[in-house]
Structures are given as structure tokens and as C-alpha cells.
Amino acid sequence: MSTPITHGPPHDGVAHQGRHGPLQVGESVLLIDHKSRRYLQTLTPHQEFHSHAGPLEHDRLIGAEPGSTHRTTKGLTFTVFRPTLSDLVFKMPRGAQVIYPKDLGPILMLADIAPGVDVLESGVGSGALSAAMLRAGANVTGYELRDDFARRAQLNVARSVGPEAAARYTVQLRDVYEGIDLPAGGGFDRVVLDLPEPWQVVPHLRGALRPGGIVLAYTPSIMQASQFREALGEAGLVMAETLEVLHRTWKVDGAAVRPDHRMVAHTAFLTHARMPSTAERTLPPPATEALDKSAG
Known part of the structure; x- marks a missing residue:
């Protein structure tokens, strides 16, 4: 397993992005x-x-x-x-391809990202998804292979969501395909993947993803999504679903009302599933009377 190198929040003098009052220096x-x-x-x-x-x-x-x-x-x-965060995502410096707002919102809903949720994200790319999850209140641990991507993501996150949220964000230089280290709480509530081969992570989920937790993968190709779904089924994860989000705006100008000629159609498939409990459960045998009524 690769040795993790952790990047903490950057200190570059970037001011907190205020939400109220007059505009400030550094915003x-x-x-x-x-x-x-x-x-x-x-x-x-x-x-x-x-x-x-x-x-x-x-x-x-x-x-x-x-x-x-x-x-x-x-x-x-x-x-x-x-x-808005959407504005910052479109304008943020990037090395990797950014996940666009039309997918960021559904990811937050499908993965049920909420305050206090512990998330493992791999890879972090330019930090757009990290920023969205941090703004929703999650604690995010990122795994990233490239040092330049990790540093850029940290800087973009600090500029997008401010120091309080950035304090809940760490990025480790490591390969998630080789394994997942558990956080202090004993497991992650969510695992969110933006990787070429997310099915390689599935064998590491048992024990790393808490029972009832959610895994979600962002995959451009349907063949990637299909192979990921197959791995999820073999590992016993449940409630799997794959979808894509289409974004079409409309021209509204007086009586001229029609769909715009261009739309943001396919970007990627979103596949999510849940981890069942590993605890043994003994169900009481069904009542004979109930079986008789069912048979009748």
C-alpha cells in the first residue's frame, strides 16, 4: 500500500467567502x-x-x-x-476534468451528504465535488494519486467554502485501489468515487463503509457503470441504481417560449448502492396459520 502524505488546509491568505454584508478585500x-x-x-x-x-x-x-x-x-x-458555488466551479483552476453543477446537486442527494457525515472521496480532481460536500456539512477525506491535483483541490476548496469548511478537509496521496484506512470513528458513512475503475474499490468497502452507508461512483462510460454494478452485486451491496442527469434550458422572451437549441446532455452516469449489515440475524419461523392462508 502506498504511504499516505496528508495535505491539510492551505494558508495562502485567501479571505473567507462572506455570505452577508459589504464586499471585503480578498473576496x-x-x-x-x-x-x-x-x-x-x-x-x-x-x-x-x-x-x-x-x-x-x-x-x-x-x-x-x-x-x-x-x-x-x-x-x-x-x-x-x-x-455561487456553481459560478466558482465553472471558473476554478483545474488539472483534471471538473464535475459540473448539474451532477453535483444529484450526487449530494443520492449519497445523502449531510452535516457530520464522514466521506471518503477518491480522486479529488480539482476539488469541485469536495467543496460541494463540505458546504453541505460533511467531513471529507480525499485520496488522490497526483500531488499537483491534491494541492490544487485544497486551494480551490479554501477559496470556495472558507477556512471553517476547509478545516474538515484532508487529502492523502495514496491509491484507493490498494486499500482504505479507517478513520478514528471506525468507518466511513459514504464513499464517493470519480475513478476510471471504481469496481477495484468494491472489495475494500466491507469494513470501510459502515452498515447502511452509501457508495456512489461517477463514470463517463456505461460500460464502466455496468462493471461497477456487477462488482456491487457480487459483494452483496443492495439498492443499486444507475442514472444520468440531462440539463436543458429554455428561451423565454415574451411570446417566444421554446427549448434552447443546445443542452448539456450526457456527462457521466451516477451509480449508487447501500451496504447491508454484516450482523447475523435470526428471524422467527413463520406461523403455520399464515403459511396455510398463503397457500390457500
Whole structure:
């Protein structure tokens, strides 16, 4: 088994992404122009945002209210907001392919990610899924093979959800195919996988995933999903289901109402299942009278 190297929360001076009150130095903000184009900026004193519309000083945005409108030197306007997690996911630096918001929401529901839940995630990629689960209140342990991905995920998470959530996040450099180390509590409540061969993890789930726990795999290919389902069945996991999520927006302009010509269709299949209890259970024999009525 590979020797784990743990990355704790990064300390890069990134400010907590506030949720209320005026915009602060170090916050990420979203600038939106009159054509709904979006630009992500980190507020820094004495710096400017430059675009086709002319410069806009960060100092004018620091201390402003979210939703306020500001003019550039050319007289064009930008509206400033705090970005949503979805905005940050689309704009975050990445090495690996990011899991997009249309799948992040369903993953949180299917895996039942909630406050206090202990999650093993492998691999962490750019940290988009990690950030979503941390924001939902989970404690996340990540397994990642590449050091550059692990460091980028830690930084993206800190910028997306702030230091309190980042304190519940660790990333270990290790191969989940070789095994799973149990946390202090004796097991994980959830195992979430974004790997080429998630079926290789299934033999390690017994003992690592608590009874009643949920495993979920994100797989681009249906053949990956099929092989994962086969491994789940052989290992005795139950309630397995595979689905995909399609995202189609609509044009709504007065009387012109129709689906948009483009949509975000297939990205990946989501397969989830539950771990049954390993405890021996002795059921009382059925009553003879009940059997007779059933036979009749």
C-alpha cells in the first residue's frame, strides 16, 4: 500500500467567502455586464479589472453592497455579486476534468451528504465535488494519486467554502485501489468515487463503509457503470441504481417560449448502492396459520 502524505488546509491568505454584508478585500466577486457575460475577480486594493468596457477599480467595489452597479471609465456598467458555488466551479483552476453543477446537486442527494457525515472521496480532481460536500456539512477525506491535483483541490476548496469548511478537509496521496484506512470513528458513512475503475474499490468497502452507508461512483462510460454494478452485486451491496442527469434550458422572451437549441446532455452516469449489515440475524419461523392462508 502506498504511504499516505496528508495535505491539510492551505494558508495562502485567501479571505473567507462572506455570505452577508459589504464586499471585503480578498473576496471573490462576480462581475456581470449588460450582455450577461461573467468575470470572476478577487478584490485587491489598488488593482483594476480591465475589459472591453474600460477599467473598473477594485477600490470602488470593496465595501460595496452585493447587487450594486458600477460604471467603468467608458461609462459602461457591471453589476457585482458574490459568486455561487456553481459560478466558482465553472471558473476554478483545474488539472483534471471538473464535475459540473448539474451532477453535483444529484450526487449530494443520492449519497445523502449531510452535516457530520464522514466521506471518503477518491480522486479529488480539482476539488469541485469536495467543496460541494463540505458546504453541505460533511467531513471529507480525499485520496488522490497526483500531488499537483491534491494541492490544487485544497486551494480551490479554501477559496470556495472558507477556512471553517476547509478545516474538515484532508487529502492523502495514496491509491484507493490498494486499500482504505479507517478513520478514528471506525468507518466511513459514504464513499464517493470519480475513478476510471471504481469496481477495484468494491472489495475494500466491507469494513470501510459502515452498515447502511452509501457508495456512489461517477463514470463517463456505461460500460464502466455496468462493471461497477456487477462488482456491487457480487459483494452483496443492495439498492443499486444507475442514472444520468440531462440539463436543458429554455428561451423565454415574451411570446417566444421554446427549448434552447443546445443542452448539456450526457456527462457521466451516477451509480449508487447501500451496504447491508454484516450482523447475523435470526428471524422467527413463520406461523403455520399464515403459511396455510398463503397457500390457500
